[in-house]
Amino acid sequence: MTESWATFGADLHLDLSAGRGLRAGLTEALREAARSGRLAAGTRLPSSRSLAADLGIARNTVAEAYAELVAEGWLTARQGSGTRVAERARPRRPAAPVPVRRAARRGLTYSLLPGSPDLGGFPRSAWLAAARRALAGAPNEAFGYGLDGRGRPELREALTGYLARARGVYTDPERIVLCAGFAQGLTLLARVLRARRVREMAVEGYGLDIHRNLLTRAGLRTRPLGVDGDGARTQELTAGAGAVLLTPAHQFPTGAALTPARRAAAVDWARTTGGLILEDDYDGEFRYDRQPVGALQGLDPDRVVYLGTASKSLAPGLRMGWMVVPPGLLDEVMAAQGMGDRASSALDQLTLAEFITSGAYDRHVRGMRLRYRRRRDELVLAVGDRAGVSGIAAGLHAVLDLPAGTERSVLQSAAWQDLSLEGLSAFRHPEASLPPREALVVGYGTPPDSAWTPTLAALSAALP
Structure with missing residues (x-):
């Protein structure tokens, strides 16, 4: 069978119309492709006959271009191995600047x-077994584009039961929105707050700069709250802030738990001012000296957006998170969600649903x-x-x-x-x-x- 550039597996997008002769143009195009790294060292080129046929030029023109580049050291030609990009053509790429x-x-x-x-603690065998069961039972429509921006109903149903019994969260599947981790959920909520004309948001005085930067890029000014042994000083919340981001179960990073009085102060502030509480329950399952304290969301499901992920319990590489959204906010969240804000793959969602419902989680x-x-x-x-x-x-x-x-x-x-x-x-x-x-x-x-x-x-x- 005649070798063809069209089926060879490499596209060079050679530009031979730069006002120079065909041989010179082809030679320069191949040389630049090797120099820039578009043709990696060791890449096998098509035969001169195949390339000539696909480019619509004479075979001798290709052969002469190959020969010139071999002489210059950009290509190598060996019997039985064909023409390849030489090792010396590997480009030197400067390291990306990092702090x-x-x-x-x-x-x-x-x-x-x-x-x-x-x-290393990721449950590979149990996860694989859940994935096989999920794949075997998946409906055909699960492999489509997915029209419901909230994510797969199977996982939202499984999370409804799990969050209620393990974290004291009040919800139903219709109010759960799946996302690809906490950062994506926070970005989406910041977009909603800006649409509500919120300009300032309270955050804990100690926290992740990544999260603060996400809010800043969304156009929100962050105002820090004091943090001590009782958690964030929620009594410092004012009407100037339209929302507050808290880690009530285990303040990150100081490790304090928000006291009942300060939980009540946060909820009172939200009810009085119409503000929203964003609850980051990043590791609420892991309490060692007593039963974990329930989620703050249970005190007022209408004023608290609960955010959780599988990043600490399973692995961050799953890119799996969820938001429990108050009924009055759901339409705004869905309206702010773009196609690029969708959650992880449907199969991963189905696998986690199976993992939860089977008791493996x-x-x-x-x-x-x-x-x-x-x-x-x-x-x-x-x-x-x-x-x-x-x-x-x-x-x-x-x-x-x-x-x-x-x-x-x-x-x-x-x-x-x-x-x-x-x-x-x-x-x-x-x-x-x-x-x-x-x-x-x-x-x-x-x-x-x-x-x-x-x-x-x-x-x-x-x-x-």
Whole structure:
């Protein structure tokens, strides 16, 4: 069968109409494709006969262009191997600029950076079994474009039951909107708030700059609330803010739980001013010393938007999140949602629905709860009296309070131990009026089991 450029598997989009001869134009086009990396080193080119036929030029023209590029070293020609792009043609690509602090620390051997579960704990076998069952039982329409922006009804039904019994959330499947993680849900809600002419939003004085930046880019000014051992100081909420973002079950990153009085203050503020509470329940399932406190949403489902994800309980790579939206807000959320704001794939949604309804999700969470509790206990034992562990016994991270003036030196010492760590100061809102505090935010959920012991040893060596 005659080889054809059309079926060869590589498209060069060669421009031979640049006002020069055919051979010179072809030679330059091939040379530039190799130089720029469009033709990667080792790529096999079609025969001169095939390329000539597809370009509508003489075979000798192609052969002469190939020969010139072989002589220059851009191509190689060997009997039985054909004509290929030479290794020396590989382009040098400058490394993308990244913040020095992040780049250096992310590349260290050990990591206690917060925000990630133990990825090695992902339940591969149980998830695969659920995926097979979900695929076998999936209706044909599940493989279409999906007309309901809220996501698959099977998962919304499963989440309704799970959130009610595990987190005390009041909802029904019609009010659940699936999204590809917390950040996407927050972006969508910020869009809704702007459409409501909200200009200012309250946030906790300690929190993730990623979330604050999302709100800022949406046109919302963030005003920080004070944070102490009782959580966010919700009594500081004013009518000037149209919404507030809270982590009531386990303040991130300080680890405090919002007290009943401050929960009530937040709800009273929302009812009085017409404001909205956005509840980030990022790790509410993981409480080790008592039954987890129920979601704030249960106090007033009409004023609280509940946001949850599978990022901590399963894995962030699933890109799976959900919002429980008050009835009066649902139409606005759906109107603000674009095609690019849809949730993860239908098959992943069906798999998670099966994973929940089969009981596998509960079994997995119980197993991981035991694993993380053991790690937290070992962390407390390892640091001893050199650092005070603050916050409730929950989640996948702990805060280690340090003597005044030592946070930076401990971070430097950790880097010498080949350990990535984050200081509490990295999470402080730039406008927050908070008392001086130096501490480490230790993500004990991050290391795999195989690296846990040496990681803990590196932390111990870094502490004063």
